[in-house]
Amino acid sequence: MQIIFFILAGVALVTGGLVVFQRHPLRSALWLIVNFFAVAGIYLLAHAEFIAAIQVIVYAGAIMVLFLFVIMLLNLREPEAEAKFMHLGQKVGGIILAVFTVLLLIYGVMQVVLPPGKAAPPGLGNTESIARLLFTDYLLPFEVTSVLLLVAIVGAVVLAKSKLK
């Protein structure tokens, strides 16, 4: 089990890096899909079959198809030319922000207290238990999220239709 985890984690890290370092937007998108699959595999190892399936359906199956769709429609075939001139302030600011983000992440990870014991018990990530939690303990955040998504949909429709008439 542990070997599989490290393989999947390695794949996730390497492909995550490849997403950032590709010159071509479509290649980046494709590596991101591989990354999603590796993460879904890790969910499976943690007995969270439902989350794994949803990860593939929503992220790899829907969101990335939309990304690809946009890349294909804009036909971004040639990688963008590298900027010839870069402001010194941009470089310094970028480095400072990056270091700050890494420190923040390290601080955040250190705060997490891992519960004792090994993997989650089987059945924890199952559909029934997730549904029970969503509709009892986390009902309010769940409903607020759905309203948030509705607002986004309405906003998208308004933006798209504002040019008509």
Next chain:
Amino acid sequence: MTAWITGCLILLLKLGIVLVGLLLLAAYLVLAERKLLARLQIRLGPNRAGPLGLMQPLADAVKLLTKEDLAPAKADRLIFLLAPAVVAATALLIFAVVPFGQDWVIGGRRIPLVVADLNVGLLYALALSSIGVYGVALGGWSSNSKYALLGGIRGAAQMISYELSLGLALVPVVMLAGSFSLVEIVAAQSRYPFLLVQPLSFLIFFVSAVAETKRIPFDLPEAENELVAGYHTEYSGMRFGLFFLGEYVTMVVMGSLVAVFFLGGWRGPWLPPLVWFFLKVLGVVFFMIWMRGTLPRLRYDQLMHLGWKLLVPLALLNIVVTGAVLLLLRA
């Protein structure tokens, strides 16, 4: 140890039989479709290769395998070469969760007639069918040809639209069966098939399934009189063959999903379960071929209209009504 080895052997054997069976079925489905279409159009259809043209799939396979494997000079080579495999592989993988018969007991050992009974089987099938889009979209994009690109974009837009109604149509089925496992869903239909209580779901699922297989009246991604051959215009040899195979395997898989979700799977009186399953799948597939011989192609705006303004709202309404009725019945 020996139990483990026999278990492994049985699994491998099962995998082999299912794989070969599925490929053979897809190959002969091509022949069956050509024959049936010919009859619908008052022609004879292929009848030269072997008796009644039964060797035609073999001849086609030899032809495709021995053809030159071409890639356009300016194509994105790696993606171009991989795209057909995505289509064929995802279609084949879906069948892994489809139960095609009652458990067999051989020598005291129980052999379930399903490759893998996942507890999220239904989601697994939906996930793989949504991954299949990439083959179409990337194949079209990487060919560096305007017809292929248009076909690929149409394919992506169409499949992402109809996936929604495909998934939503299954929610009432899950509510009735109380499980995502396909084996459980078949078990829940022991008294009556879900077709009787969910005719609307069945209709929405069937229409969306035909749209997912990109067949007439939903064959806009390949629309031969507008786009040459759409997303696989630039493909030759067995890579074209893989797209073709993927399409027919998808037909069989969608047929078996319809059978499992709405027609009671392998259940049926008198005949053995395996025969019932095949009859149901072939019935659905026959209906798809019949539609191809009868209906004209939809226009692009009609396609989007049907998907988003009719099927999706109907499916949502169906979920609400089913939920209310279930609540009333169980209260």
